[in-house]
Amino acid sequence: MGRAPCCDKAKVKKGPWSPEEDATLKAYIEQNGTGGNWIALPQKIGLKRCGKSCRLRWLNYLRPNIKHGGFSEEEDNIICSLYISIGSRWSIIAAQLPGRTDNDIKNYWNTRLKKKLLGKQRKEQAAAAKRSNLKPQILKIESDHSLMVPGGGMIMNNQTQYYWPDLPAVIMAPGGCLVNQPQLDPNFKDQESLKNFLIKLQGARFSDYHHQLSNTTTATANNVQYPFDVSFSQDQQLYDSTITSMLASPPTSMNSMNSSSTTASRLQDTHEYNIIGANMIIQGLENYPVEPSHDDHLIYNNNNQQQRLDIINGLESFYGMDQMVNKNGSTGTTSTSAESNSWEDISSLVYPNPMVSHDYEICQQHSTFEQPAYLFGHQ
DNA sequence: AAAGGGTACAACCGCCAGGCC
DNA sequence: CGGCCTGGCGGTTGTACCCTT
Known part of the structure; x- marks a missing residue:
């Protein structure tokens, strides 16, 4: 019936x-x-x-006041960034674009933007195949005992701490899902405006964040603390409108994640990233271990993952992030879709960063938890 | 000029969450 | 507390228009 x-x-x-x-x-x-x-x-x-x-x-x-067509480059960037950050939550994305409807954005994405990105990705892939290899780096920070790990964490005293460097161009949803744009194309005209937007969206002052660890205000929802500044007032509405729905079904714990739940199934490719991220932030902030659930792998098992990977790869090209270092330190561009089903792979794809140690396993060993630390922006 | 394919977009469908009774 | 109703949402479809051959 x-x-x-x-x-x-x-x-x-x-x-x-x-x-x-x-x-x-x-x-x-x-x-x-x-x-x-x-x-x-x-x-x-x-x-x-x-x-x-x-x-x-x-x-x-x-x-x-409905606008149709004529999407600006800045709007393109916002849509792309938010899509990578929160997935196909068109209503949330639309809330950030005055005069645009979710349907309009959805159509625009499906018919043009996605192809635009994927087309760029293919071009970049072809071009990158010809490029010389990039030497991987291990960046030492602040002390000889500090190593960057994927996700912006630093290994310090055998514990992974997280920090946000000054002016990172990242989106961080309260749940912690980040989009990192470490190497924006100089020709990217709207970078500044996008960055401002993203910072607004995030709602916290990244540049101050690592100084606030001792007295960070945390927002609590269902006993999960989100380490973002809830006291800011500027653009509160903008921020609220974006994150409200993210907080609507907040994570309770990683262990409580159940892929069979209806919410999880619906938001599997978006919200759960935030759940993971939230726990990572919590850990990084409060410095206590969070044991990943046995079921954590389920979190990554979503139908749209491959498509997102493709899009993400395209986005990198879109942003000119063509110098990519994977976990083995080799230089290259995206791997093909069939190879990219683990988050380990995704990390190298989504967050290509010469500052990430190529000695990934070592970093992992030092990290107090496993993937996906790279969900956090890293410089 | 016509046919076929591609594209863009409006509209529909069905699921889900939340409010109400 | 449970069922029903409605609004909201994302995915999909239908179709008009455009472009290419």
Whole structure:
């Protein structure tokens, strides 16, 4: 037995809206509002349309101040960055782009942006195959005992600590999912604006963050602490609108993750990244170990992962991050999709960084926990 | 000029969460 | 507390338009 339809399909009109229908709907809503009941609305105004159809028509087309087409480069960047950060949560992404609807962005992504990125990726792959190899580096920081590890952590005194360097161009959702752009293309015209946006989005002042470890304000939701500054006031709404839904189903613990839960299944390719990240941040911040669950691998098992990898790879090309060092220290570009199903691989793909030690295993041994530390931006 | 393929976008479908009774 | 209803959301489809051959 399926679910009862919201309306009688036989009695409602489908297909494109006529100008008359548009005018009727628009006039009514502008005068009376929706009345809080979309299902009843079409009957009220004599439209032979499903209530949901009316709602969509209004939200996506008739609503004032809706922009169509003509996406700017900055909007492209925001969409790409947020997609990598939070996945296909179009409503959240749309909330950051005034005048844009989730449907519009979704269409734009599916029809143009994705191809644009993938096309660039392929070009870069071809070009990179010809390039000379890049010597990997082990960067020493602050002391001889400090080593960068993937994810921006530092091994200090045999413990991994996390820090955020000054002005990192990263997105960090409260859950901790980061997008790192360590090597932005100098020709990337909107880098500054994007960076500002991302910092706003993150809501915390990264540059101060590592100085605040001793007195960081933490936000608590369902007993999980998010180490971000909740006291900032600027762009609070912008920030709130983005993260509210992320906090809506906050992680309780890694061990409590259950891939069979409906929430997990729906958000498997987005929210769980944040869950992992949250725990990593917590650990880095509070310096206590978090034991990864046996089921952690399930977190990574999502249907869209490969597509995301492809997109991420494309994004790197988009940003000009063509110097990539994988865990073995070899230089190259993206691996092909079939090879990139582990997060270990992803780390080298998503966060190519010459500062990451090529001696990855050593770093891992020193790290107090396993992957995916690279979910945190690293410089 | 016409046909076929590709693209863009509006609209629909079905699932899910949350509110209400 | 459980079922129903509705709104919200992301994925998918349909179709008009454009481009290429």
